[in-house]
Amino acid sequence: MALEKLVIEGGHPLRGEVTVSGSKNAALPILAATLLAETPCDLGGVPRLRDVDVLARILGVLGMQIERDKTGRLHTKLLSEDCNTAPYELVSMMRASFCVLGPLLAKRGYAKVSLPGGCAIGDRPVDLHLKGFRALGAEIEIEHGYVIAKAKRLRGANIYLGGPNGSTVLGTANVMMAACLADGTTVIEHAAVEPEIVDLANFLIAMGASIDGAGSHRMTIRGVRRLEGCAHDVIPDRIEAATLMMAAAATGGEVLFKNIDPTHLEAVFDKFREAGVGLNRNCKTVAVSGAEPIREVELTTLPYPGFPTDLQAQMMALTIMGRGASVFTDSIFPDRLHHVSEFKRMGAKILRVNNTCVVLGGTPLQAAPVMASDLRAGAALVIAGLCAQGETHVRRIYHVDRGHENFEGKLRSLGAVIRREPDEVPEKPPAV
Numbered sequence: 001m002a003l004e005k006l007v008i009e010g011g012h013p014l015r016g017e018v019t020v021s022g023s024k025n026a027a028l029p030i031l032a033a034t035l036l037a038e039t040p041c042d043l044g045g046v047p048r049l050r051d052v053d054v055l056a057r058i059l060g061v062l063g064m065q066i067e068r069d070k071t072g073r074l075h076t077k078l079l080s081e082d083c084n085t086a087p088y089e090l091v092s093m094m095r096a097s098f099c100v101l102g103p104l105l106a107k108r109g110y111a112k113v114s115l116p117g118g119c120a121i122g123d124r125p126v127d128l129h130l131k132g133f134r135a136l137g138a139e140i141e142i143e144h145g146y147v148i149a150k151a152k153r154l155r156g157a158n159i160y161l162g163g164p165n166g167s168t169v170l171g172t173a174n175v176m177m178a179a180c181l182a183d184g185t186t187v188i189e190h191a192a193v194e195p196e197i198v199d200l201a202n203f204l205i206a207m208g209a210s211i212d213g214a215g216s217h218r219m220t221i222r223g224v225r226r227l228e229g230c231a232h233d234v235i236p237d238r239i240e241a242a243t244l245m246m247a248a249a250a251t252g253g254e255v256l257f258k259n260i261d262p263t264h265l266e267a268v269f270d271k272f273r274e275a276g277v278g279l280n281r282n283c284k285t286v287a288v289s290g291a292e293p294i295r296e297v298e299l300t301t302l303p304y305p306g307f308p309t310d311l312q313a314q315m316m317a318l319t320i321m322g323r324g325a326s327v328f329t330d331s332i333f334p335d336r337l338h339h340v341s342e343f344k345r346m347g348a349k350i351l352r353v354n355n356t357c358v359v360l361g362g363t364p365l366q367a368a369p370v371m372a373s374d375l376r377a378g379a380a381l382v383i384a385g386l387c388a389q390g391e392t393h394v395r396r397i398y399h400v401d402r403g404h405e406n407f408e409g410k411l412r413s414l415g416a417v418i419r420r421e422p423d424e425v426p427e428k429p430p431a432v
């Protein structure tokens, strides 16, 4: 893969309006759920992203046809159920692809799916997913890095899905999808309540599933014999929206956001108020401005409706531009702090003890070459680059491409001076 970087000239406030894309984290499990349908599905709002392409390839291997029409809608159709193996080469590229396990197991009675492994944001176990499948009566073995799951027919069960750091989003999605075709009733206790889970449940209900309580910690799923294809529009991406809002505020600009659901962003707006970010909200639009100096905040990432871990890095970038000392604790992914050393390369003053960081605002950022370690850290470095003096080079930008549709295009339309360039990787030094 040829590497690319984003080159950003700092100091241009973002102004104008932008339409937010459909949610990556809602679209991915919904795409996996199309495996459950006997007939074609028609999906709107699926963003054009590398992660979506990877999952589409996995679904292709599993016998699905996935096509995007001229209007951007995705159409899925089941062609064959002969292959039930999701290979390491693809699953290791993206953790959400582990969500094909639930649908395959429930519908085809057998699934062999590579363990996704850890990633830059830390160790990411799947024990809760497997606990849920076992409770539904599946036989689970781990062989050579693959999970092999078998069950002639799943049976409904009471399943507690709370883990050491709260509920699990994809674990809830995976088990909920499997339970839709189980015999009898499943109750998931300590279910994740993220809007993306509610969107998946709505999609499954439109397919004919019986699900009560999505969006609460207790979900009841009554198994049905078959699910049909249906049409569905994916919810707007709350993380993309808030990332661009933080960019607008950090640059001291003013931007109107369209296609958002402000009710999904209450925790973020609460921190915006604390920080003094200008906010004007309506039903489906929000205007954000950052004229005043950003004030210090104290935040801990939490499962929804708390402040999302997926916005911790971007919010940190915003407070670096502010004054006072801000405190950040990531309680979901305690190692999700690789951006801190990159911010420091740009002159930021940040102290770290374990999963807590104190940002000492008020030091102007200087442009520097920096490296994206994951998707959200990459977006945060772009925000820092938009504010820094000089030309920042954000390398390994493929991380950002995984999850932000047309990120630099959207920023450019708001007045950012940003371009993509090939990234030259230094030649291997001669052996000594």
Ligand code: EPU
Pocket (backbone or CB within 6 Å): 024, 025, 026, 028, 095, 096, 121, 123, 124, 125, 126, 127, 128, 129, 130, 163, 164, 165, 166, 167, 168, 169, 170, 171, 196, 308, 309, 310, 331, 332, 333, 375, 376, 403
């Ligand atoms: N956990 C376990 N066991 C499990 C599963 C999770 O202990 O079997 C722990 C995790 O280690 C973590 C906590 O539970 O400490 C929550 O993890 P969760 O399972 O909720 O994460 P996920 O479902 O794998 C989704 C998003 C992430 C987002 C997290 C938390 C998708 C595709 N991914 O991951 O999004 O950070 O929820 O909200 O929906 C991103 O978009 O950049 C991203 C990483």
